[in-house]
Amino acid sequence: MIINESLNKYNKIAVVGLGVSGVSALRLLAFLGKDIYLVNQGPIDKWPAFEDSTCIKARLPQDEAADMLGEMDLIILSPGMSKELPLFSKASCPIWCEIELAYKFADAPILGVTGTNGKTTVVSFLEECGKQDPTGDYFVGGNIGTPFCDYIYERMSGEREPAQGIILELSSFQLNLIEEFQCDVAGILNLTFSHGERYDDLRSYALDKFEIFKNMANEGTGFLPNNLEVKNEYPIRNEHQLDLSIAKVKEELSEVIDIGSLKIYGEHNLVNTYFVYLMWDAFTGNIKAFQNACEVFGGVEYRLQMIRHTQEGRYFFNDAKSTNWEATLTALNGVKELGEVELIIGGQLRGHGDNQLEKLLPFKSQIKKILFFGESGKVLSESNFEIESEYFENLDEIFKAGFSTSVVLFSPAFPSFDQYANYVKRGEHFTKLALT
Numbered sequence: 001m002i003i004n005e006s007l008n009k010y011n012k013i014a015v016v017g018l019g020v021s022g023v024s025a026l027r028l029l030a031f032l033g034k035d036i037y038l039v040n041q042g043p044i045d046k047w048p049a050f051e052d053s054t055c056i057k058a059r060l061p062q063d064e065a066a067d068m069l070g071e072m073d074l075i076i077l078s079p080g081m082s083k084e085l086p087l088f089s090k091a092s093c094p095i096w097c098e099i100e101l102a103y104k105f106a107d108a109p110i111l112g113v114t115g116t117n118g119k120t121t122v123v124s125f126l127e128e129c130g131k132q133d134p135t136g137d138y139f140v141g142g143n144i145g146t147p148f149c150d151y152i153y154e155r156m157s158g159e160r161e162p163a164q165g166i167i168l169e170l171s172s173f174q175l176n177l178i179e180e181f182q183c184d185v186a187g188i189l190n191l192t193f194s195h196g197e198r199y200d201d202l203r204s205y206a207l208d209k210f211e212i213f214k215n216m217a218n219e220g221t222g223f224l225p226n227n228l229e230v231k232n233e234y235p236i237r238n239e240h241q242l243d244l245s246i247a248k249v250k251e252e253l254s255e256v257i258d259i260g261s262l263k264i265y266g267e268h269n270l271v272n273t274y275f276v277y278l279m280w281d282a283f284t285g286n287i288k289a290f291q292n293a294c295e296v297f298g299g300v301e302y303r304l305q306m307i308r309h310t311q312e313g314r315y316f317f318n319d320a321k322s323t324n325w326e327a328t329l330t331a332l333n334g335v336k337e338l339g340e341v342e343l344i345i346g347g348q349l350r351g352h353g354d355n356q357l358e359k360l361l362p363f364k365s366q367i368k369k370i371l372f373f374g375e376s377g378k379v380l381s382e383s384n385f386e387i388e389s390e391y392f393e394n395l396d397e398i399f400k401a402g403f404s405t406s407v408v409l410f411s412p413a414f415p416s417f418d419q420y421a422n423y424v425k426r427g428e429h430f431t432k433l434a435l436t
Contacts, residue, residue, distance in 0.1 A: 007104050010074040011035055012057075016065075016087075017078025018048050024147035025076045025098040030055045031153055037072065039065040039087075066090055076101055079143075079173035082198060097177035099170065102148035107155060108139070108163045110182070111283045114170045114212050115189030117327045118272045120144050121264070121300050122189060123169040125276045125293065132292040133284065136164025143169040165283060173198070175211035182215035185283045187223035187275055191230060192326040196352030206230035221282045223275065240278070249274045256287060257294045264299040265306060266334025302427035304331050304411075308434050314403065316434040319411035320427030323347070325356045331411040332363045339406030340368040344398060346377030347414025347426075354414075357385050368405050371398050375418035394419060399433045408434070 015026050016039040029036050030052045038059045040047050050056070060068055069075060070090030076098060077083060083095045103110075113122050123144060130138030139151045148168060154160040168183075172195065191206050199205040206228070213222050213234040224232060226241035249270050253259055262273060273294070280290050299305060302320040309315050315338055319331045328345065335341065343360075354376060360367060370389040372381040381391035392398045395410075410430045420426040 007032070010093075012037065012072050013074045013076065014039055014065075014069055014072045015076045016040075016062075016069070017081055019078050019080065021098040021147045021149070022076070022078050023048055023050070024149040024153070025101055026050060027052075028101065028149045028153045028156075029076070031156060037068060039069070062087055077177055079171060079177060083177065094179060095177060096179060097174045098147055098149045099142065099168070099174050100178045100181050102152045103178075103181040105152045105156070106166060108166050109184040109283065110166045110168060111185045111279060112142075112168045112170050112183035112212050113187050113189065113275075113279070114172070114175065114209050115187075116192045116194050116324065117330055118189045118268065118275075119169045119171075120321065121269065121272050121303055122187075122275050122279075123167060124300050125272065125297050126167050126280060128293040128297045129276065129280045129284075129286075129289050130165070130167065132296075133164075133286050133289040135286070137161065138165045138167055139163040140167045141169075143171045143174060170212060172205060172208035176208045178211060178214075180215060183212060183220055185221045185223075185279055186212045186216060187279050188212065188225070188228075188232075189272070189275055190225060190326075191228050192324075193353065194324040194326070196350045196354075200352075203230050207233070210234055223278055223282075242274075242278070244271050244274070246270065253277065257291055262294060263297060265304055266330075268330045268334055269299070269304075302423060304334050305427075307431050313406060315407045317407065317409045317411075318427055318430050318434070319409065320416070320423050320430055322411040322413055323415050323423065325359050325413050328411040328413040329359055329363075331409060332360075332366065335407050335409060336363075336366060341366050341407040341409050342369050342371055342403050342405045343367050344371045344373065344395070344408070344410045345380065345413050346372050346374035347412045347416055348374070348418040349376045349379065349414070355380060355383060357383055357387075360387060373398060374412075374414070376414045395429055395433055399436075 013029055013034050014037040015022050018040040035057050036055050037057055039062055041062055044059050066087055069088060072093050074093050075091060075095045077095050079097045113119050127140040142148055188209055193202040193205060210232050213236050216222060217235050221238040222236040223240045225244050246267050253274055277290055302318055305318045307316050307318050322328050364387055367387050370387055372389055372391045373394055377391055381389055416423045416426040
């Protein structure tokens with residue numbers, strides 16, 4: 001393990017936000033013997049328990065922590081929180097996410113993936129490529145699965161051998177909080193406006209995504225579409241701007257795999273497969289592992305997952321991971337050859353850019369009816385929109401009413417938090433109803 005001594009100058013370190021990434025950072029910092037100051041929401045006695053408490057010097061709720069944060073040498077911030085909050089008005093120290101902290105001790109090449117949609121599918125596909133590579137082990141995590149700091153802790157504590165490579169899904173929120181973090185191979189899959197609760201426009205959102213390239217000027221390989229509305233402002237020596245037209249993607253992929261044998265559905269997944277191929281080849285050069293992965297990878301749960309095909313010929317697709325309009329448009333495009341669709345949309349309002357129903361008009365002939373539910377569904381159902389729609393309080397009520405089309409597509413376009421703890425719980429509920 002290569003130890004980065006630059007962390008030695010940071011002794012008083014605050015961990016703000018005790019979600020999965022915060023707890024992971026806390027464990028690593030405790031192992032390093034740092035003085036740790038915790039800041040979190042809610043009553044302190046309800047915070048996550050931590051077995052080694054000797055390193056924790058203070059615990060403060062967020063509304064009382066501004067003065068203390070002004071005295072820190074370093075802040076590790078949950079990516080779900082903005083560093084622009086008044087909470088950090090007195091802080092003059094660096095503010096990182098756990099990705100940056102872990103990077104200080106990274107001991108293997110890094111492949112990073114970001115974009116508005118498709119990140120989890122691409123990273124999960126890359127994980128399968130790693131499983132098919134007999135030459136070594138790969139760590140996969142970041143914005144999905146296991147935090148990067150967990151890998152570093154396990155390496156330092158002797159619990160695991162070094163990985164051959166590190167594969168990370170990276171969100172715009174995480175990339176906003178990096179400093180020296182650098183990928184050996186990095187890709188932006190696509191860029192459409194999202195997270196209106198944090199960003200005012202596409203450009204501000206895109207600039208955080210482009211941070212994935214910010215330290216790659218002299219080395220590394222970058223992949224991105226050639227038609228992005230906002231252009232990458234970082235110079236990359238080995239940059240590949242890709243033609244992602246379906247004809248081009250099919251032509252390139254057909255040289256290495258039988259496209260008809262792929263187990264994932266829709267044209268967007270051909271594009272995802274193309275990214276996997278190019279990035280995996282640049283990262284390892286092991287095309288055989290990619291080819292083997294194509295034969296077994298069946299996609300990601302709750303991302304245009306076909307969960308039932310009835311004897312009457314009706315398909316049920318679970319796209320519960322959709323939390324923005326572009327994801328839902330992608331799903332509609334993915335099932336366009338199967339016939340008329342009843343589209344289920346709804347979830348928690350964001351408060352910015354919520355009503356984008358006009359984006360559904362190109363699919364007007366495909367969508368027989370929109371079935372709205374939940375908080376956002378209630379608001380959208382009151383719009384004067386030219387596609388037939390109906391509002392239901394929840395998914396149970398939708399299923400009680402029944403369906404009449406070839407395809408039932410659950411692609412909510414909104415976060416789940418009005419009725420569910422997360423999109424996984426939302427997806428589980430839809431699957432249970434569809435299989436009953």
